[in-house]
Amino acid sequence: MIIAQISIFMTHLSNYGNDRLGLYTFKSLVMFLQTWTNLKMQTLPPIQLAQKYFSLFPSERDPLWQDPCEDKRHKDIWSKEKTCDRFPKLLVIGPQKTGTTALYLFLGMHPDLTSNYPSKETFEEIQFFNGHNYHRGIDWYMEYFPLPSNTSSDYYFEKSANYFDSEVAAQRAAALLPKAKIITILINPADRAYSWYQHQRAHDDPVALKYSFRDVITASHESPVKLRVLQNRCLVPGWYAIHLERWLNHYHSSQLLVLDGQMLKTEPASIMDKIQKYLSLVNVINYHKILAFDPKKGFWCQLLEGGKTKCLGKSKGRRYPDMDHESQGFLREYYRDHNIELSKLLYRMGQPLPSWLREELVHTR
Numbered sequence: 001m002i003i004a005q006i007s008i009f010m011t012h013l014s015n016y017g018n019d020r021l022g023l024y025t026f027k028s029l030v031m032f033l034q035t036w037t038n039l040k041m042q043t044l045p046p047i048q049l050a051q052k053y054f055s056l057f058p059s060e061r062d063p064l065w066q067d068p069c070e071d072k073r074h075k076d077i078w079s080k081e082k083t084c085d086r087f088p089k090l091l092v093i094g095p096q097k098t099g100t101t102a103l104y105l106f107l108g109m110h111p112d113l114t115s116n117y118p119s120k121e122t123f124e125e126i127q128f129f130n131g132h133n134y135h136r137g138i139d140w141y142m143e144y145f146p147l148p149s150n151t152s153s154d155y156y157f158e159k160s161a162n163y164f165d166s167e168v169a170a171q172r173a174a175a176l177l178p179k180a181k182i183i184t185i186l187i188n189p190a191d192r193a194y195s196w197y198q199h200q201r202a203h204d205d206p207v208a209l210k211y212s213f214r215d216v217i218t219a220s221h222e223s224p225v226k227l228r229v230l231q232n233r234c235l236v237p238g239w240y241a242i243h244l245e246r247w248l249n250h251y252h253s254s255q256l257l258v259l260d261g262q263m264l265k266t267e268p269a270s271i272m273d274k275i276q277k278y279l280s281l282v283n284v285i286n287y288h289k290i291l292a293f294d295p296k297k298g299f300w301c302q303l304l305e306g307g308k309t310k311c312l313g314k315s316k317g318r319r320y321p322d323m324d325h326e327s328q329g330f331l332r333e334y335y336r337d338h339n340i341e342l343s344k345l346l347y348r349m350g351q352p353l354p355s356w357l358r359e360e361l362v363h364t365r
């Protein structure tokens, strides 16, 4: 009787580097099987073996990087230079267009916090957990953070604005960084969608240039596929409760801080106070003294010596016409249930409702 057609034995040879007993045991096991069973043992060169393996077990193609410091045995076989202190303890997950770059800048001004090095492709964002970079492994990720030293602060953080609505980021982040704190910023999802559409136009997205905002948000099943794809990318990140639930499936609610993006625009210093408290930072910085409102930019900026300000670039805080009334009405209706769900969720989490959400809820009555 054939019980299993194929069994694959794999050894992590590198783990047995100085362990002759490991090799001896494995060799003896093979000899035992060859002598006492009629199993046909075969092998292939590593790449072909991997291809065979993944064709048999396609679900295992995707790795899930675990926290290497969770298990002492893993930690012990890690090289001395590698330490889990080189991973971030704080993730700013987005969503896009909610003020994540401003928050990233403000956090970086704090002496206890250290951001990642910039990426050549994606600038200040590493975008590790959401896409193809994940397959580059944890050493690749770690290289984005300085080697911790006793003199520097070791509270590393990164922000990648599309972690928020990614199907996979929450699970992956929780596997590697189970103790991390997570910050999300929420603005009215209608404004977020409009800002995102303007962002796409500014980046010469041909579909966004071809169709008006109203065309995008009201596209139907009969609309061209590329328009519907753009519509999804524009509207789906605004289903806040659904995305937040995904993060809550992997992190305890005390690990998640939801910030009011409207307040980040108007009173960033009080938002920064809230964050400093939440992270229990040793040094408490008065952001009222290091941020200043720049009337020309229309936003809060970093205050430099001599009273000058350093603001974010042109692509943050763009100027564009207000959203038309029909689109406003359409989106209010579109996001109504999502916003109601969000208010219930925030209540459950014990977090205050952002001002824009309270206003939206008044309209649902």
Ligand SMILES: Nc1ncnc2c1ncn2[C@@H]1O[C@H](COP(=O)(O)OS(=O)(=O)O)[C@@H](OP(=O)(O)O)[C@H]1O
Binding pocket: 095, 096, 097, 098, 099, 100, 101, 102, 161, 195, 196, 198, 199, 264, 265, 299, 300, 301, 312, 315, 316, 317, 318, 319
């Ligand atoms: N201090 C300050 N300076 C400039 N911009 C600010 C600031 N605070 C919040 N905002 C709002 O941030 C919006 C851009 O959001 P993000 O940085 O998250 O965008 S991105 O996803 O990284 O592209 C950007 O959206 P737009 O106004 O549509 O350009 C701003 O409204």
